[in-house]
Amino acid sequence: MAFRLSKHETSVISAEDTSLEQLDSSVEMQSRSPSPFVFNPRKLRFADDDFDKDPLESPQNNNNNNNNNINNKKKPQRDVDMSPPCQKVRALRLFNTPATPKTILQKSTTNFSNHLSGAAAAANASKHQVEDHIFKLSDRPRSLPLHNHRSMQPQDTANVNPFTPDSLMAHNKKRCRTQFGCENLNLSAMQRFLLSEPSDEDGGHDGAGGIDAAREIHQQAPKRLALHDTNISRFKREFMQVSVIGVGEFGVVFQCVNRLDGCIYAIKKSKKPVAGSSFEKRALNEVWAHAVLGKHDNVVRYYSAWAEDDHMLIQNEFCDGGSLHARIQEHCLGESELKILLMHVIEGLRYIHSNDLVHMDIKPENIFSTMNPTAHKLCPNPQQQQPGSKDDDGMDSVYEELRRSENLVTYKIGDLGHVTSVNEPHVEEGDCRYLPKEILQEDYSNLFKADIFSLGITLFEVAGGGPLPKNGPEWHKLRNGEVPTIPTLSKDFNELIAQMMHPEPNNRPSSMSIYSHPILSAVDSKSKLQLGLELTVEKRKNEILMNKLREAKKQIKLLEQRVSVLASSSEPLDGQRCLRSFTRRMRTPFASHAKFNNLGDRNKNVIANF
Numbered sequence: 001m002a003f004r005l006s007k008h009e010t011s012v013i014s015a016e017d018t019s020l021e022q023l024d025s026s027v028e029m030q031s032r033s034p035s036p037f038v039f040n041p042r043k044l045r046f047a048d049d050d051f052d053k054d055p056l057e058s059p060q061n062n063n064n065n066n067n068n069n070i071n072n073k074k075k076p077q078r079d080v081d082m083s084p085p086c087q088k089v090r091a092l093r094l095f096n097t098p099a100t101p102k103t104i105l106q107k108s109t110t111n112f113s114n115h116l117s118g119a120a121a122a123a124n125a126s127k128h129q130v131e132d133h134i135f136k137l138s139d140r141p142r143s144l145p146l147h148n149h150r151s152m153q154p155q156d157t158a159n160v161n162p163f164t165p166d167s168l169m170a171h172n173k174k175r176c177r178t179q180f181g182c183e184n185l186n187l188s189a190m191q192r193f194l195l196s197e198p199s200d201e202d203g204g205h206d207g208a209g210g211i212d213a214a215r216e217i218h219q220q221a222p223k224r225l226a227l228h229d230t231n232i233s234r235f236k237r238e239f240m241q242v243s244v245i246g247v248g249e250f251g252v253v254f255q256c257v258n259r260l261d262g263c264i265y266a267i268k269k270s271k272k273p274v275a276g277s278s279f280e281k282r283a284l285n286e287v288w289a290h291a292v293l294g295k296h297d298n299v300v301r302y303y304s305a306w307a308e309d310d311h312m313l314i315q316n317e318f319c320d321g322g323s324l325h326a327r328i329q330e331h332c333l334g335e336s337e338l339k340i341l342l343m344h345v346i347e348g349l350r351y352i353h354s355n356d357l358v359h360m361d362i363k364p365e366n367i368f369s370t371m372n373p374t375a376h377k378l379c380p381n382p383q384q385q386q387p388g389s390k391d392d393d394g395m396d397s398v399y400e401e402l403r404r405s406e407n408l409v410t411y412k413i414g415d416l417g418h419v420t421s422v423n424e425p426h427v428e429e430g431d432c433r434y435l436p437k438e439i440l441q442e443d444y445s446n447l448f449k450a451d452i453f454s455l456g457i458t459l460f461e462v463a464g465g466g467p468l469p470k471n472g473p474e475w476h477k478l479r480n481g482e483v484p485t486i487p488t489l490s491k492d493f494n495e496l497i498a499q500m501m502h503p504e505p506n507n508r509p510s511s512m513s514i515y516s517h518p519i520l521s522a523v524d525s526k527s528k529l530q531l532g533l534e535l536t537v538e539k540r541k542n543e544i545l546m547n548k549l550r551e552a553k554k555q556i557k558l559l560e561q562r563v564s565v566l567a568s569s570s571e572p573l574d575g576q577r578c579l580r581s582f583t584r585r586m587r588t589p590f591a592s593h594a595k596f597n598n599l600g601d602r603n604k605n606v607i608a609n610f
């Protein structure tokens with residue numbers, strides 16, 4: 001749950017301590033680790049009965065859809081205003097723009113082909129080929145201008161992720177209308193951007209066609225693609241909902257199984273319809289951040305996102321260990337566990353920061369964990385599994401051993417809804433219990449260090465320093481350098497936490513320096529243990545493979561014996577000849593020789609048969 005402050009409240013904080021007491025508090029719904037469950041696996045039929053019953057796909061609906069389509073065809077298309085920012089640019093584009101004769105021709109040809117008979121279309125196509133040849137010599141294919149949107153369909157557009165390096169590069173060249181810049185792009189401009197090479201002569205000022213195309217994409221499309229335009233019903237069709245695993249301020253998270261691939265995922269659905277609301281941008285922000293950051297081991301992995309009934313749905317990796325918040329409900333973490341937590345989260349943060357992005361909502365509820373290597377498997381209840389059953393590859397005992405090991409936990413940073421770029425910060429404050437003072441005072445000059453503060457106070461809480469105050473003198477003390485010492489922690493660890501929570505952002509260590517801090521380099525006891533476990537696993541695998549190999553050798557020997565018994569028994573003469581020719585063939589070292597010998601042997605056999 002986030003406890004956010006409005007600008008007004010923030011200014012009051014700096015003036016009066018007591019004002020923070022006016023903030024609302026709410027009770028977090030505790031997330032729970034998934035309990036073991038049994039699945040009845042079944043083969044997926046592509047024409048499943050359930051789906052036939054899906055109202056969206058019922059014939060009635062299809063008829064309706066068809067009618068709608070027909071009606072839509074009759075209606076004039078929505079004229080989206082996609083004109084370039086100023087008329088001068090439009091004037092320049094008249095001659096040296098994507099709307100060269102080639103694209104106009106292509107466009108008209110496509111249109112005509114709808115009306116022409118087959119023969120006329122074929123004639124037109126051959127004419128087109130000649131013209132193509134001419135244009136190949138003179139000019140590269142160019143895209144339709146982005147501002148020509150009379151013919152643009154929603155399916156031809158896509159959002160521009162503002163967190164990708166390309167978009168940041170293009171964005172820095174010239175600012176766009178909105179905070180994130182333009183947020184959608186035209187398919188042809190995108191294709192041109194992807195196909196362009198750095199040495200492209202079309203490159204323009206920078207001599208790089210890619211940069212130019214990217215800039216064009218960013219400068220010309222002024223509107224974000226509305227969620228309505230990507231509404232595709234998909235959740236029920238593709239996923240089987242298992243349980244609700246968490247509820248936050250923004251979304252409800254379901255544990256689901258993908259019907260096709262059979263893997264478990266966490267699907268976060270926005271609580272309210274976001275399309276067209278003020279939450280739309282926040283929802284898209286989370287998707288953009290996930291798409292850019294979801295490939296690190298210590299950041300929750302992202303698979304896909306879509307809109308349904310105006311809700312945003314995000315399909316993420318399912319973290320079977322639940323949130324850190326749920327974990328500390330049982331007991332606080334000791335120093336060795338804290339070191340592992342710090343090592344993992346700082347790696348994730350280092351990765352996020354290396355992309356010039358900041359998380360802005362680091363807290364125990366947003367740090368998840370995975371517990372064992374078989375988490376992704378849909379294992380039936382271990383008691384139900386028969387030893388030596390068909391699927392038992394002999395590794396179950398090994399995995400069971402690993403499962404019991406505390407050290408195999410991997411912490412991952414999740415909930416990327418507040419991620420923003422340090423170059424163009426758009427700060428939506430996270431939970432005020434974890435935010436440093438400067439953020440509430442709207443000082444965004446060192447956002448990296450805001451994440452470091454949040455991680456520092458998170459460590460303080462999970463080590464036993466919580467529950468954290470939401471306001472009042474205690475809240476201020478923690479931000480004024482008066483961090484109480486945690487008795488269960490070493491002096492060094494207490495000092496590191498205090499340093500991470502330093503009132504002056506510049507005095508807090510960076511994610512890089514924490515990563516190489518002596519406290520973490522001493523965590524080799526953990527990595528040795530992990531290495532030891534991995535070694536054990538590999539050894540066991542090796543043993544299993546050796547057994548299989550031995551078994552296979554035995555079988556081969558048996559077969560050989562049978563063959564020789566058969567050969568030595570009372571076989572007819574021609575049979576012996578065949579066998580001899582066969583063994584000779586097998587012994588021939590060169591393939592070419594074997595070919596000729598084969599012929600020879602075959603001839604001999606033919607003669608023998610005569």
Ligand SMILES: Nc1ncnc2c1ncn2[C@@H]1O[C@H](COP(=O)(O)OP(=O)(O)OP(=O)(O)O)[C@@H](O)[C@H]1O
Pocket residue numbers: 001002030031032245246247248249250251252253266268300316317318319320322323365366368414415416417
């Ligand atoms: N990938 C996941 N694997 C397991 N549990 C998850 C996952 N994602 C979310 N959860 C659970 O759901 C809860 C809510 O998720 P999340 O923090 O993403 O929602 P939110 O609405 O954005 O929260 P906030 O109130 O912080 O804005 C988490 O605290 C966690 O318990």
Ligand SMILES: [Mg+2]
Pocket residue numbers: 001248249365366415
């Ligand atoms: Mg959250």
